[in-house]
Structures are given as structure tokens and as C-alpha cells.
Amino acid sequence: MMTTNQSRRLSLKAGAAMLGAGLSSLAAFAADAGVLKLALVESLSGPFANTGEAVLRNIAWAVERVNARGGTVKLQLQRYDSKGQNEEALSALRAAIDDGARVILQGNSSATASALIDAINKHNEREPDKRVLFLNYSAVEPSLTNERCSFWHFRFDAHANMRIAALMDVIREDKALKGVYLIGQDYSFGQAVLREAREQLAAQRPDVKVLAQELHPMGRVKDFAPYAVKIKASGAQAVITGNWGNDLTLLVKAARDVGFDGRFYTFYGNALGAPAALGDAGVGKVIAVADWLPNVQTADSEAFYRSFRTRFPKPQDDYVHMRMQLMIEALAQASERAQTTHDVVAIARRLEEVDVTLYGQRGRMRAADHQFQQNLVVGMMEKVGTPGVKFDVEGSGYGFRVIREIPAAKAEQPTTCRMARPA
Structure with missing residues (x-):
């Protein structure tokens, strides 16, 4: 049986333990x-x-x-x-x-x-x-x-309309362009790209015909050869696509394999295997729009890119x-x-x-x-070592030369947003 003093000491120890736990919790919360x-x-x-x-x-x-x-x-x-x-x-x-x-x-x-x-x-x-x-x-x-x-x-x-507008800066000057093939992934983004491409072409290059417009299942097509055959048969001088990931890589591979000799105006043709898939067939023909490209000709840009490559040295990264x-x-x-x-x-x-x-x-x-x-930039695929192409993509031997720089004020577009804000 505990004495009163023993009980008091035990109580004090318990209290100290509880205080310590409480302080630890507060310290953890503060951290x-x-x-x-x-x-x-x-x-x-x-x-x-x-x-x-x-x-x-x-x-x-x-x-x-x-x-x-x-x-x-x-x-x-x-x-x-x-x-x-x-x-x-x-x-x-x-x-x-x-x-x-x-x-x-x-x-x-x-x-x-x-x-x-x-x-x-x-x-x-x-x-x-x-x-x-x-x-x-x-x-x-x-x-x-x-x-x-x-x-x-x-x-x-x-967003897609801003990116299409940037590509149109180049398309307006592509005098050899008479007909285009529009192809995209069948979901909201792919549909928006094709819709906006038609509208901006009609407004800025009414002489260019949209020869075909096609949507395909996203992420489920393993063989793009049937699409590539149709693209070549259409007589189009260019393809406009918002495809990304494997849906872009497999598309450009198939186009190369069937001998399509036109340009690709893309949102994402500058990465994830697309340049290597096209090889020499893409030189001077694959165009991509981006917020930045490794071959932007400034010392800051080069330092940024080299810093990333130091952190991730593998070419595939x-x-x-x-x-x-x-x-x-x-x-x-x-x-x-x-x-x-x-x-x-x-x-x-x-x-x-x-x-x-x-x-x-x-x-x-x-x-x-x-x-x-x-700012946005538009780049043209070229062999590394070509003037303006210091860095290649994924060790492919191909990089993107900046052919257009669009300042933020020009890239900006109006909005229809009516935002509800919390009190």
C-alpha cells in the first residue's frame, strides 16, 4: 500500500510525463x-x-x-x-x-x-x-x-487557344501550306484543339483547307498506321495535333514509316520520344510550342538547363x-x-x-x-550542332531551334471567367 508521499511523487511523475508529452506534441505541431x-x-x-x-x-x-x-x-x-x-x-x-x-x-x-x-x-x-x-x-x-x-x-x-495562336504566328508565314490534317485525342482537350485550329485557320489563313478532322481513343491505339495512311493520302502538307505522350510518339513514328513528308505543328513534339521517333524525317518539319525551350539563347536559360541535367544526368530523363x-x-x-x-x-x-x-x-x-x-516560344526540330541548336533532346541528336518568341502581353487572351470567391 502506497504512503501519501509515494502517491504524491507518483502523481508528480505522471504530471511531468503528461507535460513532457504535451510539450513534445506542441513542438511537433510547431515544426x-x-x-x-x-x-x-x-x-x-x-x-x-x-x-x-x-x-x-x-x-x-x-x-x-x-x-x-x-x-x-x-x-x-x-x-x-x-x-x-x-x-x-x-x-x-x-x-x-x-x-x-x-x-x-x-x-x-x-x-x-x-x-x-x-x-x-x-x-x-x-x-x-x-x-x-x-x-x-x-x-x-x-x-x-x-x-x-x-x-x-x-x-x-x-491554354490550348493561346498555344494555337502561337503556332499561327508561324503558320501565317508558311506559304507552301495549302491543306492540313487535324488529328487529336478524343476527349475535351483534343476536341478543343481541333475546334480552335479550325477557327483560327479560318480567320488567319482562309486559303488553307482543312482536308480532314479526326479524333481517336486516348491511350488505347497501339498501331497508328491506318491514321498515317489517311494523312498521307489526304495530300496535306501539315498535321496539327495536340497529342501527347505515347499517342504522339506512335503517331509520328507511323507517319515516318508510311513516308509522310509534311510538317507537324504540335503542342508537345519536343519531348518524350517524338524527336528520336522521327529522326532525320523530322528535321525542319516538326514544330512545337512551349513556355520555354533548352535552346533559348540566353546565359540564364543555359544555366537553368545545365542545372537540371546535372541533377538528372540520364538522357532518358x-x-x-x-x-x-x-x-x-x-x-x-x-x-x-x-x-x-x-x-x-x-x-x-x-x-x-x-x-x-x-x-x-x-x-x-x-x-x-x-x-x-x-512568354511562349515556338521551335523547329533540327540536328544538334545546327546554328541555334546547342542542346539535343533525350540524347536523340535532335533539338529545337527557337524560331518565334511571343511576349506574354501578346500571348494573353481575354477570359469569360465569372469567379465566385469565398467571403
């Missing part, structure tokens, strides 16, 4: 208070796994750079496999929120982005204490920052996008200025006014629709 959890939701398996892994390298590198600076906000990146399916992406979203993520990152597929926007809008209304932001680096279907704009969604890539770096820089800047990692409304309001520069590339967020505004 965690400076951590902003990011969830990358992408195809990390399946037919588009290469695109997801390529994005992961970019985002991870950007997070490493921000954290190495030692600011008051630390970024923590977690990855979730959507397997290229919208339902899987929505499951990943729920898991990420349960794991404490406050920022969702996604971009490869406008259909998935659309599903995430709807789900996040509903979640944020239903659970205001667990609100999340959605940062989009590649889903470029125009309505996402127009009639379907959301306070919780920020797009850091130029050569897939770097400036906009993804600017996106993470913008998020870090907004969180620092908002002085919070948990109040996403405060972070969003700072993101609306963000203006960032990295290695000479500048971008700003337009608050009206959350569409990032930045």
Missing part, C-alpha cells in the same frame, strides 16, 4: 506548422507512366530547390498514382486530403483536371477546415479558366519544363507572404498577385481567371 504538404496526382503506371514520372522529376527538383533556400515554409511532396483513370485520380485526391495535403498538383489530362476541379469545389464547400488548392501545370482545355473557372484552381500552362519550376516558386512565394501553410484561402489570395522570375523567365498570375501569363 509541422511550417510544412506545406503537396500531393502529385498523376499516371505513374499504365500507358502514360512516362509522362507522370517525367513530371515527378520536375516537381521534386523544384521542391528541393525551394527547401534548400531555408525559408520559413518547407514543402513536402507526396506522390499518388492515378493510373490514367479519373476514378483513380478522385480516390487519390481523397487519400491525399486524408494524409494532410493542402495543395494538389496535376496536369496530364484535362479530363482528369476537370474531375478534380468539380471534386475540390464540392469538398471545399463541405469541409472548410480541410480546404485544398489545385495547381495545374499542363491541363490546357480552355474552359478550365473560362466558363468553368474556380477560385481553388490555378493554371500555370498556356531529359524532360524539363520551366513552368513547373515557376509554379513551385509561386507557391512558395505565396505561402511565405501569407505566413501560413494551412490557410489555403490566404495562400490563394497571395497566389492571385504572384509575380515570379527564375533564370530570367518571368510569369505572373492573372487574378481574374487564375491563368498564368508568360
